[in-house]
Amino acid sequence: MDTTGRNSMTKPVPEAKSATTRDRILGAAAQVLSLKGYAATRLSDIADLAGLRPPAVYYYFPSRELLITEVMVVGQLRLREHVETELAALPDSTPPMDRICAAVQAHLQVALDLSDFATAVTRNSGQLPDEVRARLREESGAYLALWRDLLATAKAAGAIRDGLDLRAARMLVMGALNWTPEWWNPRQGSLTAVIRTAQGLVRHGLGTP
DSSP states (O other): OOTTSOOGGGSOOOHHHHHHHHHHHHHHHHHHHHHHOTTTOOHHHHHHHHTSOHHHHHHHOSSHHHHHHHHHHHHHHHHHHHHHHHHHTSOTTOOHHHHHHHHHHHHHHIIIIIOHHHHHHHHHGGGOOHHHHHHHHHHHHHHHHHHHHHHHHHHHTTOBOTTOOHHHHHHHHHHHHHHHHHHOOTTTSOHHHHHHHHHHHHHHHHBOO
C-alpha cells in the first residue's frame, strides 16, 4: 500500500511505458493475424507473444474486435504510406506505366516482407465482421483512390489500351496483389521473381501493344 492508500497495482502506467506496451500488443496481434487468420486469432495467443497476461491486453484494448480493427487500420495506413513514399521518390518524368509497376513492387514488398500489419490486412480483409469493415472503409478508400489515379493518368497518357474497364482492371490488379500472401512461399521462389512477374503481367495486361 502506498502513502495515498492505493494499492500499487492501481498506479497509473507511465505514458512512455504505456505506449511501448500498446505497440508491443499491436505488433503481436499483427503477427498472429498474419499467421493464423481472423477466426483463429485468440487474445491469449497475442498476450503470450507480447509477453503479457491476457488481462493486461484488455487494459489497452477492451475487446478482441477493437484490437483487430486497430491492427487492420495501422496495416492499411502503413501500406498506403509505403507506396506513396516510393512513388514520390520517382522522377517527375517517370512514364505512367512505370509508376504503376513501382506501386506493384512497393505493395508486394510490404505485404510479403516488410510488415506483419500489411500482411494481416491482405490475409484477413475478407473474413472481417461488418462492424470492423465499416471502420476500415475510409482508409481503404484512400488507397483505392491512389490506384484509381495511377490508372486514370496512364489511360490519359495513352499507356493503357482501349476497351478496358478501368475499375475492373484496378480491382483485378489489387485482388491479385492482396491474394499473394496466401500462396507465396519464399522457399519456392524469391520475392524479386514474384515482383517481376507481377509487373510483367500488369504491364502487358494493361498496356498498349
